[in-house]
Amino acid sequence: MNKRILAPLNPLRAFEAAARLGGFTAAGEELSVTQVAISRQVRTLEDYLGVELFVRSARSIKLTKAGARLYPAISRAMDEIAVATAQVSKRGRTEMLAIQAYSTFAQCWLIRRLPDFHDAHPNVEVRLSSPPLDRSAAAEDVDASIHFGVPSGLNLAADFLAPIELMPVMSPALLARHGRNPPDLARLTLLHSLARPRDWSVWLDAAGVRSRDAYKGHRFESSAMAYEAAIQGVGVALGVRVLVESYLESGVLVAPFSYVHKMDGGYYLVREADRPMSRALRQFRQWLLARLA
Missing domain, CATH: 3.40.190.10 (Periplasmic binding protein-like II)
Incomplete structure (x- = not known):
């Protein structure tokens, strides 16, 4: 089995940017560091690998044969890292929020105001459904449910929304x-x-x-x-x-x-008490309580 050579990430990033942009200065501008910092990072990578990656002159740099061989693989690796990071990161990621609500509440109140919620939280997609008569409000595939009253016999957390x-x-x-x-x-x-x-x-x-x-x-x-x-x-x-x-x-x-x-009673937002609230549900709950205050 071949031993995998794992070079430090920052020198690899500096090398990829310098090779792609054709200079240490341009690479420094893209990565928000100085030209000297890029040069040092590349030198660190060259010392680590034991080869020269660039032919340096007073005004330009040029990839050596070793650098030209290394660059395509590093470029592909950086692209894969960017894709994987975007998939794992929650920043800018769409979140699904499953809400059950009685049809009249959904038609007459909630649906009319969903554009307002979406404007405030564009990364949250709401999946709205009516609760089946024979199912609990705390079904596993539902984040929360809007109910008249609070179902009994269940471990639920409830927020009062509006009176009847x-x-x-x-x-x-x-x-x-x-x-x-x-x-x-x-x-x-x-x-x-x-x-x-x-x-x-x-x-x-x-x-x-x-x-x-x-x-x-x-x-x-x-x-x-x-x-x-x-x-x-x-x-x-x-x-x-x-x-x-x-x-x-x-x-x-x-x-x-x-x-x-x-x-007596009223409308409530109910959810499983032991189930942690997602960020999307916290945002929906705060918005709902504010609109019905």
Whole structure:
């Protein structure tokens, strides 16, 4: 087996730059050192190998036969080192962040604000999915999950994000044809979310409205669908304030009644307590808490 000759890296780097650029001065400028430092590094390599690598004159340098033989191998090695270093280094590297969120929270709040997160953290790519009903929020392939409440029986860390505040919302055109008092709901079609089937009953009871059957009306798989139906003038939906704020700000929905009912619990960002947070998750968590503060 041939014995591998391992020369010091700095002299090799100095030699490669000087050979490629054709001078010690140019090599020094590229490596941010002086021409004298490059000359000394090359001399160290020549002493180590026991051969001359450059023919030196007052104004120029030229590779010897030994230097010309060594340069291509050193150049290839430097390229391989640069590639391997880039692959290992996290600087400038894209990081994947897997987040689960209920579809309505994702559609009505998170997706609308992801461009803001990407502007702040361009190296983080978010993979967003809905949590399956039969799986834990702390699945191994998920970094964190946005939940209503905190799943019980699991070793989870949780950050409170937003309360559940219920408020009826409808289109401006529908409002123009009806009044602004809760009893006027008797003339309106209620839009229900199958994911939150008791919300209208809770709100009507808390608002003191007894003249309306809380369970009549159209039903939709998610609150996001009910909000879209409200935008189209189908009826009045019961919105969660944090999820309908963007609709209210844009004017496609209005909140006709002043009463807002705050329920127990809220939305949380949950993750495995024993699993170290990645840099991407720390950045996402800080951004999320700041936006929902």
